[in-house]
Amino acid sequence: MRSARQGDDEAYRHLLDRVAVWLRGIVGRGLASAGRGSAEREDIVQETLLAMHLKRDSWDERRPIEPWLRAIVRHKLTDHLRRRGFHDHVDIDDWSNSLVVSVDVEAPAAVDSRLLLESLPERQRVIVQQISIEGRSAADVGARLGMSEGAVRVALHRALKALAVLYRRERP
Amino acid sequence: MRTDQLVEALVSDRATVRRPLARSLGLALAAGGALSLVIYFVTLGVRPDIGPAIATWRFDLKVAMVLIGLILTFGVCLDCARPDMSRHPLRRLLLLVVVLAAAVAIELASTPAASWQTRLVGSNSMICLPMVPVLSVAPLVAALLVLRRTAPASPVLAGAVAGLLSALAGATLYAFHCFDDSPLFVATWYSLATLPMMAIGAMAGHWLLRW
Numbered sequence: 299m300r301s302a303r304q305g306d307d308e309a310y311r312h313l314l315d316r317v318a319v320w321l322r323g324i325v326g327r328g329l330a331s332a333g334r335g336s337a338e339r340e341d342i343v344q345e346t347l348l349a350m351h352l353k354r355d356s357w358d359e360r361r362p363i364e365p366w367l368r369a370i371v372r373h374k375l376t377d378h379l380r381r382r383g384f385h386d387h388v389d390i391d392d393w394s395n396s397l398v399v400s401v402d403v404e405a406p407a408a409v410d411s412r413l414l415l416e417s418l419p420e421r422q423r424v425i426v427q428q429i430s431i432e433g434r435s436a437a438d439v440g441a442r443l444g445m446s447e448g449a450v451r452v453a454l455h456r457a458l459k460a461l462a463v464l465y466r467r468e469r470p
Numbered sequence: 471m472r473t474d475q476l477v478e479a480l481v482s483d484r485a486t487v488r489r490p491l492a493r494s495l496g497l498a499l500a501a502g503g504a505l506s507l508v509i510y511f512v513t514l515g516v517r518p519d520i521g522p523a524i525a526t527w528r529f530d531l532k533v534a535m536v537l538i539g540l541i542l543t544f545g546v547c548l549d550c551a552r553p554d555m556s557r558h559p560l561r562r563l564l565l566l567v568v569v570l571a572a573a574v575a576i577e578l579a580s581t582p583a584a585s586w587q588t589r590l591v592g593s594n595s596m597i598c599l600p601m602v603p604v605l606s607v608a609p610l611v612a613a614l615l616v617l618r619r620t621a622p623a624s625p626v627l628a629g630a631v632a633g634l635l636s637a638l639a640g641a642t643l644y645a646f647h648c649f650d651d652s653p654l655f656v657a658t659w660y661s662l663a664t665l666p667m668m669a670i671g672a673m674a675g676h677w678l679l680r681w
Contacts, residue, residue, distance in 0.1 A: 353620060356619075429478060429482045
């Protein structure tokens, strides 16, 4: 995360990938202990990654990152279960020592997030799709859409913020 | 969207930070405070006897108490902005309570009982109560804007603490206007004046700081 803050994209990608794997373990067990299947797991993982990204300023570099991440996933998991009509305390400390690595990187596409993507404004949606699904660079997308690279990054950032809001509001 | 695709989008958005949170919050308070300073000079202004007042221990103690509160609350506010906030975030404010209590005790011990009521009621309480909140509005708005970037474990608590922080910023300005320097007055009326700001902050936190 420290390297990522200096602008090291490769370090950031590596961190997010590892965190995603770690989150799948935690979220999967959180859902299981709440008596729910793992169908919603990937949604919560994605929502947590998004929160971690957008709220990264709230991490203090002098502290370890793990308690901060765990607090975010606890918040998102509780929030998710509450929204789905489940009222109970979720205590992830039970699994705090298990950094289980689940192997299915090709996790099933989460249906919800595809729907969410479709409710973004046209331009934001195109930008997110081209960057994330087609794997293009911001400069490349800018050239195709006739926008500057900076403008693409601003639109991308807005889209990510909008996605985070949609995650919280739109789902049943 | 698959998770690895989301990761691509996040990486493209860059992880670099703009500014440490403490500095952003400090700048926000300064900016809000500057606006309040304009309101302050238009409506109240510095007391005319500021020179001799600074030489008295009561005035100095009053300013010191407000500043101690401001500094302590700043730390509490940064703590509340984190998802992994400490278990007892308000514990730091105990020091402020101790200082207030000590100041009140000194005042009671050093002045005759007959003067207590005058000292407590003072001459400005009806100006203090509305003006401290008025001077706090701009710092509160600025602080809430900064806190929207953060992930508070309890948005309501974070909002209330931001309200207290802004009220103390307003009280710092007000302290240079008010003639009432007795710790009895400060402990009573300044504290009461922070309450509406804490309530407004808590409500704003509920709406603006959820994530």
